[in-house]
Amino acid sequence: MNTKLTLSLDKDVIEQARQYAHAKQQSLSLLVENYFRFLIHKRDSVKASEISATVQELSGIINLDSKDDIREEYTDYLLEKYN
Numbered sequence: 001m002n003t004k005l006t007l008s009l010d011k012d013v014i015e016q017a018r019q020y021a022h023a024k025q026q027s028l029s030l031l032v033e034n035y036f037r038f039l040i041h042k043r044d045s046v047k048a049s050e051i052s053a054t055v056q057e058l059s060g061i062i063n064l065d066s067k068d069d070i071r072e073e074y075t076d077y078l079l080e081k082y083n
Contacts, residue, residue, distance in 0.1 A: 007032075
């Protein structure tokens with residue numbers, strides 16, 4: 001069932017969207033509907049790929065060196081290599 005929707009958009013955007021719809025041989029309404037469907041599908045797929053409880057439990061177990069430690073080690077390596 002179709003329902004009417006009124007949107008307030010920039011005039012230039014509307015004109016460009018109309019030109020795009022014409023080039024694709026689609027109505028502007030169909031373009032907007034397809035875009036909304038895309039957004040909904042994207043949101044649902046993000047929810048479906050949420051981190052599992054097991055992975056959440058494992059998160060933080062490995063203690064990685066801080067960036068400063070890594071930089072210091074790399075600097076020492078370069079000094080030793082080129083001096």
